[in-house]
Amino acid sequence: MSAAIEVRVAAVRQLTPVVREFTFEPLQGRLPGFSAGSHVVVHMPLAERTLRNAYSLLSDPTERGHYRIAVRLQDESRGGSRFMHEQVKEGDRLQLSPPANLFSPSSQARRHLLIAGGIGITPFLSYLPELRARGADFSLHYAFRGGLTDAYRQQLQAELGERLSCYDAEAGCFLDLPRLLGEQPLGSHVYVCGPQSLIEAVREQAAALGWPASRVHWEVFAAPEPGQPFVAQLARSGKRVAVGSDFSLLEALEQAGVEVPNLCRGGVCGQCDTRYLDGEVEHRDAFLGAAERATHLMPCVSRGRCGSALLLDL
Amino acid sequence: MTTDAPQAMASTPLYQQQPQPVPATRRLLVSQSLVQPEVNALQAALAQFAEPLQVLVLGESAVDPVALDSVEAFAGPQLLRARLQTLLATAPVGTRLYLCGDEVFLWDCRQLAEEAGLLDEEIELFRTGARRRLYCVHCATFQDITDEALSECTCCGVQLLVRTHFSRRLGAYMGVCSDPNLPRAEVRP
Amino acid sequence: MPVTFKPLESYRDDFSFANSAEAIRRFPFPFAEDSYMYSVNIEPATPREPGSVFAHWFDIDEHYLSEMAERALVLEKDPDRCLVMPHMAQAAWDTLEMLMEHLAADYPEHFELRREGSDWLWINRPLQIEQRFTFGDPASLPCEPLEYITRQVQGDFAVLDQRDGNLYMDAGMVTCPADWSIKFDAGMSFTQWHAPVPMAHQMGVFERALKYLLNIQVDHPVRRLNWTMTINPRLDTSSETFHEWGHERSQITPENVARKVHLRVELQFMPRLPRSNALLFGIRTYLISLEELASNPAWACRLHRVLRDLPEAIADYKGLSLYRQTVVDWLAQFDPEAVAA
Numbered sequence: 001m002s003a004a005i006e007v008r009v010a011a012v013r014q015l016t017p018v019v020r021e022f023t024f025e026p027l028q029g030r031l032p033g034f035s036a037g038s039h040v041v042v043h044m045p046l047a048e049r050t051l052r053n054a055y056s057l058l059s060d061p062t063e064r065g066h067y068r069i070a071v072r073l074q075d076e077s078r079g080g081s082r083f084m085h086e087q088v089k090e091g092d093r094l095q096l097s098p099p100a101n102l103f104s105p106s107s108q109a110r111r112h113l114l115i116a117g118g119i120g121i122t123p124f125l126s127y128l129p130e131l132r133a134r135g136a137d138f139s140l141h142y143a144f145r146g147g148l149t150d151a152y153r154q155q156l157q158a159e160l161g162e163r164l165s166c167y168d169a170e171a172g173c174f175l176d177l178p179r180l181l182g183e184q185p186l187g188s189h190v191y192v193c194g195p196q197s198l199i200e201a202v203r204e205q206a207a208a209l210g211w212p213a214s215r216v217h218w219e220v221f222a223a224p225e226p227g228q229p230f231v232a233q234l235a236r237s238g239k240r241v242a243v244g245s246d247f248s249l250l251e252a253l254e255q256a257g258v259e260v261p262n263l264c265r266g267g268v269c270g271q272c273d274t275r276y277l278d279g280e281v282e283h284r285d286a287f288l289g290a291a292e293r294a295t296h297l298m299p300c301v302s303r304g305r306c307g308s309a310l311l312l313d314l
Numbered sequence: 315m316t317t318d319a320p321q322a323m324a325s326t327p328l329y330q331q332q333p334q335p336v337p338a339t340r341r342l343l344v345s346q347s348l349v350q351p352e353v354n355a356l357q358a359a360l361a362q363f364a365e366p367l368q369v370l371v372l373g374e375s376a377v378d379p380v381a382l383d384s385v386e387a388f389a390g391p392q393l394l395r396a397r398l399q400t401l402l403a404t405a406p407v408g409t410r411l412y413l414c415g416d417e418v419f420l421w422d423c424r425q426l427a428e429e430a431g432l433l434d435e436e437i438e439l440f441r442t443g444a445r446r447r448l449y450c451v452h453c454a455t456f457q458d459i460t461d462e463a464l465s466e467c468t469c470c471g472v473q474l475l476v477r478t479h480f481s482r483r484l485g486a487y488m489g490v491c492s493d494p495n496l497p498r499a500e501v502r503p
Numbered sequence: 504m505p506v507t508f509k510p511l512e513s514y515r516d517d518f519s520f521a522n523s524a525e526a527i528r529r530f531p532f533p534f535a536e537d538s539y540m541y542s543v544n545i546e547p548a549t550p551r552e553p554g555s556v557f558a559h560w561f562d563i564d565e566h567y568l569s570e571m572a573e574r575a576l577v578l579e580k581d582p583d584r585c586l587v588m589p590h591m592a593q594a595a596w597d598t599l600e601m602l603m604e605h606l607a608a609d610y611p612e613h614f615e616l617r618r619e620g621s622d623w624l625w626i627n628r629p630l631q632i633e634q635r636f637t638f639g640d641p642a643s644l645p646c647e648p649l650e651y652i653t654r655q656v657q658g659d660f661a662v663l664d665q666r667d668g669n670l671y672m673d674a675g676m677v678t679c680p681a682d683w684s685i686k687f688d689a690g691m692s693f694t695q696w697h698a699p700v701p702m703a704h705q706m707g708v709f710e711r712a713l714k715y716l717l718n719i720q721v722d723h724p725v726r727r728l729n730w731t732m733t734i735n736p737r738l739d740t741s742s743e744t745f746h747e748w749g750h751e752r753s754q755i756t757p758e759n760v761a762r763k764v765h766l767r768v769e770l771q772f773m774p775r776l777p778r779s780n781a782l783l784f785g786i787r788t789y790l791i792s793l794e795e796l797a798s799n800p801a802w803a804c805r806l807h808r809v810l811r812d813l814p815e816a817i818a819d820y821k822g823l824s825l826y827r828q829t830v831v832d833w834l835a836q837f838d839p840e841a842v843a844a
Contacts, residue, residue: 032721033777061778098720104780107590107664107673110431182339183406187431210338210408212435214667263718271718323698325691451684451742454583472746479699483690490742494749 004043004095005031010066012090015151018073019119020085021058025066027093034061034099036130037123037219040069041097041265044083049247049255051080054265056193056219057099058125062133067096070151072119078226078246100263103193103219105130110187112138113180115202117194118149123219124193125152128159143167143175143198177205191217220266227282228306234258234314235277249299249310258314260299267301274299279310326478327417329441333359339408344370344398344423346415348385352442353414360412368401370394372415391419395426402430410436416443418458421485448476449486456486464492505612508629512569515576520736522795526565530791531556532799533728533768537808539817541703543711548726548772556770559609560724561602561656562787567629570657570679570738577678577739578654584678584741585650586689587662591674594662594781595649596639601776601783602652627655649674658770658787661685663693663716665780670716672696672784677741679788681731681767682822684742701816716773716782724774731821732830733767736790740767755826760833761794764826766806793833803837810834 007024015021024031034057044051055069071084088094103123105112112131114124121142131138140160144150146168156164167173181190181202190211192202199218206216226246232253233240243252250272253260262272267285273296282305285298304310322328333356341363345353348371360367369385372394388394402409411432413423420439427437444460455469465474467489473496474489481488512519522530551557556564577584587595603625607616615626621638632655636643644651653660653676662674670693677685688696693713694704703709719725733740734751755763772785797803810823811831818824835841 034721035778035780038721038780098722099777100718100720101780104665106666108433108666181407185431186402186405186407186409188407208337210336210410210436212433214433214435215407261718263720269718270714324704325695325698449687451687452744452746454686477699479687481687481689481691482695484687488684488687488742491746491749494746495753 004097005040007031007067007094007096009088009090009092009094012088015070016148018148019070019151020073021068021070021151022084022088023059023066023068024094024096030064031067032098033064034067034126035101036061036105036126037103038099038101038126039103039123039264040067040099041263042069042084043095043097044080046079046083049251051078051083051251052097052254052265053080056103056122056126058122060129061126062129070119070122072149100269102264102269103191103217105136105191106189106217108187109189110137111185111189112136113184113188113190114138114140115175115180115190115192115194115198116140116142117192117198118144119151120192120194120198120219121152121156122193124191127191139163139165141165141167141175141180143169143194146170177201178209181205181209181211189215189217193219196220220268225284225301227303230304230306230308230310232304232310232312234312236314239314243303248301249297249303253299253314260314262300265300267298270298272298272300275313277311277313280305280308281310321478323478323480325480327439327480327482329420329439331440333363333412333438336410337408338363338365338410340405341365341367341410341412342370342401342405343367343412343414344394345413346372346419346442350442352440356412356414356440370397370401372419391422395422398423398426399430402427402432405430410438412438412440414440414442416445417441418445418447418485419443421447421482424482425485447484447486448474448489449481449484450474450489452491456484465489506563506565506567506610508568509565510568511572512566514569514573514736514738518735518737520566520569520790522791523565524798527791527795527798529555529564530789530796531728531768531770532796532802532805533730534805534809537805538812539809540814541700541706541708541817543708543715545712545715545725545727545773548724548774556787556789557726560605560772560774561609561658561785562770563606563610563613563657567657571630571655573738574654574676574678578650581743583686584743585647585653585676586685587647587649587674588690591649591662591664591779591781592641594664594776594779594783595647595674597776597779597781598660598662598783599648599652600638601774602656606656630655649676658785661784661786662776663782663784665717665782668717669693670713670782674781677786679738680741680786681729681733681769681788682740682742682745687742699820701820702814719773719775719782721775721777724772726770726772729769729771731767732823733765733790734763734826736765736792738788738790752822752825755829757829757833760826760829761797762792764793764830765790766793766796793830797834797837800837803834804839807831807834807838807841 006027008027010025011023013021039054039056041052041054057067059068071081073085074081116124167175192199199220203216229245231242241252241256243249260272263269270287275296281297282303283293284301371387411427413420424437445458448457448459450467452472453470457468459465463476467474473492475492477488479488514520556562603616606614613628617624623636623638625634659677659679661672663670664673672688672691675685697709737748768789770787774783776783818827
């Protein structure tokens with residue numbers, strides 16, 4: 001696990017009733033550079049536990065002095081977004097993991113179709129300066145609920161003009177995916193970030209139109225969904241870790257002082273995959289193949305089944 | 315590594331027998347010939363898809379026009395390439411390209427398709443015929459060979475071992491000096 | 504302690520290259536055990552003791568001037584050994600920035616970088632270079648940026664584009680490879696360019712290594728050591744020149760083995776390039792003759808055991824088969840078990 005970066009909260013802006021923007025400055029030295037589409041993991045010290053959530057960096061990658069993220073207050077928050085909205089103030093100190101990128105613009109694309117749903121706009125904010133600097137052909141399709149999840153809308157309208165299309169659900173305006181994805185020239189790539197339902201819709205529509213998976217890029221940031229409590233036994237250290245219903249296995253391990261390498265904390269990157277020796281597993285990741293699942297699980301999202309003791313090779 | 319046995323490697327291309335059953339909005343077959351049995355089988359398989367099949371073919375092949383929606387024949391490879399380029403320049407994502415011919419033909423067409431923006435996953439390769447391309451790693455010259463294991467470089471004269479290491483970018487197998495102890499008429503230019 | 508550079512030595516023709524006692528002392532001997540098998544021996548590249556080859560991200564040593572002169576010779580004959588595909592232009596600038604920043608910080612007596620916005624001044628004292636240029640503008644440098652900077656840094660560099668869960672060798676400066684060709688392998692995926700390596704594919708080594716490399720974060724590079732053997736201190740053992748050096752493998756005798764046969768160690772160093780998200784794959788090569796190596800008898804003893812027990816397929820792949828026995832016989836004198844037997 002990489003060492004955390006210490007930052008100071010330099011500014012907090014309320015963008016919509018549910019979206020807050022945070023600007024971070026380094027406590028010392030320089031912040032590591034990053035590429036368009038990168039995210040950081042913010043460590044949030046709650047009273048009873050430390051939560052770690054991943055957020056896209058939305059600042060211009062050429063600006064090295066600060067990082068910016070935006071956080072949507074989640075209705076079903078486990079406390080992370082609520083902490084960011086209610087507790088974090090200017091001048092506070094926080095820890096971040098260094099930037100990682102699982103959602104980079106493709107070097108092979110000649111046209112970039114960006115589709116954002118609500119807070120899913122954030123990774124694209126770092127794409128825009130990059131794509132403009134490259135002189136790339138791109139368009140941004142932004143679906144939101146006007147007045148609630150439409151952060152940065154005015155700014156984008158002013159900067160992008162005709163390259164931006166807005167779809168305000170409050171005004172009864174929705175994305176027309178078959179039309180958007182039909183008749184795109186060869187060399188087009190589509191990128192989608194937003195709620196799971198939007199990502200699924202784009203992937204399904206693209207597949208139906210004959211787009212291969214390598215033209216379709218997606219990123220989802222979802223907190224691990226709750227599940228039944230279970231117990232993990234660690235074969236090497238002999239530790240016994242109880243995993244509560246609103247903890248992921250990864251979080252429970254971290255709480256018990258067991259560090260497992262990880263990047264996305266959302267079942268995508270494969271970094272945290274861990275060998276298990278016994279027990280029934282509820283696999284929830286989007287990375288491991290069926291054969292690998294017989295011996296490995298991804299503790300950031302997957303869980304042991306209730307009542308079955310999970311024996312991990314840790 | 316310079317003395318491997320001629321067995322397949324992770325870089326050695328694999329060719330298909332049957333088209334993959336995947337969705338597409340347009341299907342395009344480009345073939346070196348329409349008279350070989352392999353091509354006929356491929357045509358028949360492609361005819362099963364609902365979408366119209368467009369065919370470009372080299373030479374004055376005997377064609378049954380009823381079985382195909384559209385067949386265009388070309389007298390030479392340059393003409394065929396130019397037509398393929400034109401078609402791909404306006405083709406949408408969802409286009410699937412089927413290439414059928416010897417390896418030189420396949421990788422020439424594939425390179426052109428890639429330049430037009432098609433990806434690996436959108437191109438299916440069906441190999442017929444033995445002709446293939448060899449790259450001399452010593453002087454960067456290409457030559458066409460068939461199934462021989464050794465071949466003398468037409469440019470630098472080095473006796474080349476034909477390896478199974480294959481470059482998709484170059485569309486060629488690597489040829490490397492088969493025995494560095496052998497005296498050579500001349501060294502690289 | 505500042506590095507001092509030896510006067511020009513050659514890696515070809517008369518092979519005047521030799522290591523000082525200090526270079527031998529800091530040689531990255533790659534074997535942690537008495538036997539060798541492929542493994543994913545990748546570790547976080549945490550800086551190690553000052554003076555060691557692991558002290559800095561990019562190691563500059565006494566052979567700097569000679570190695571840069573050798574690179575220039577290779578490029579003069581074969582300019583395509585440096586190759587940058589158009590979509591790798593940003594990664595090339597990223598590489599230039601990373602190399603200049605680290606060299607200037609780690610070797611201030613030799614290198615200096617001054618920046619005002621995008622107006623940069625680069626000073627390389629040993630090569631007597633003083634270059635003003637505009638960062639991001641290739642026309643402001645005498646040549647393409649990757650070529651420009653890697654003509655001034657020891658070791659080969661491949662620059663890998665990361666896409667579709669794989670790494671593609673889409674740029675590089677490769678003038679001292681251990682029997683491979685950038686001109687042939689360019690554009691290949693990680694699995695494809697490792698295709699010729701025996702056994703390791705079946706062991707799942709590349710799959711695991713790829714996963715590790717894909718997840719490298721900015722400022723958290725990793726490293727590994729790799730090794731082979733080379734006859735004479737020849738840096739350019741590329742596939743391109745195999746017909747010129749391959750015959751030397753059959754010229755090893757008990758009389759010349761100690762001077763001619765060299766252990767060749769690659770310190771591979773892999774940092775994330777921050778702005779492009781490409782991965783830099785540095786391959787820094789160290790050569791040491793058996794004679795020099797045997798000045799450390801523990802190394803000689805261990806190398807004896809490793810080579811004696813090396814699986815045939817690996818020995819073949821590394822091109823050792825013709826002379827392995829001669830080397831093993833010579834090294835036996837340093838192995839107490841072999842001497843006793």
